[in-house]
Amino acid sequence: MREKLLDLMKNEGLKPSQLAETLGINPAGISHILAGRNKPGFDLLQKILRRFPRINPDWLLLDAPQMYREQIPGNPTQSQSAVPENEPTGGLFGQPATEPGRPGISPTSVTERPESPRTLTELLVGKKAGVSVTRIVLFYDDQTFESYTPEKTMK
Helix, strand or coil, X not given: CHHHHHHHHHHHCCCHHHHXXXXXXXXXXXXXXXXXXXXXXXXXXXXXXXXXXXXXXXXXXXXXXXXXXXXCCCCXXXXXXCCCCCCCCCCHHHCCCCCCCCCCCCHHHCCXXXXXXXXXHHHHHHHCCCCCCCCEEEECCCCXXXXXXXXXXXX
């Protein structure tokens, strides 16, 4: 698979970091695959085939001799930069994207706070009886995270 990625980058004129950005993955993932440390997962293979629709899946997965398809299934004139039909085009969680500087929340859609303040742990535990939260992890877009462990409460 390492050779396949190298061939893809060569034919598409991409560096490893550019390929990672194009596929929307961490550059270290590509680096580890190229170094032989990791093998690509199913998600990566899907992203390659979605981003580069001309790539022959048989070449990528089954070592067929032809790297590119003769025709792209469904739409022979589809370009590589087109957004795949099954990819969301809106914002996070399928919500429509808003323009910068224009908040997407109107004053009428804001809900009031509950009368009695509750902790996040109490809110989450109330959703599922018999279980408790052991850890909360927040992931940030700069590839960092924070982990919170709730204090045990005596009942």
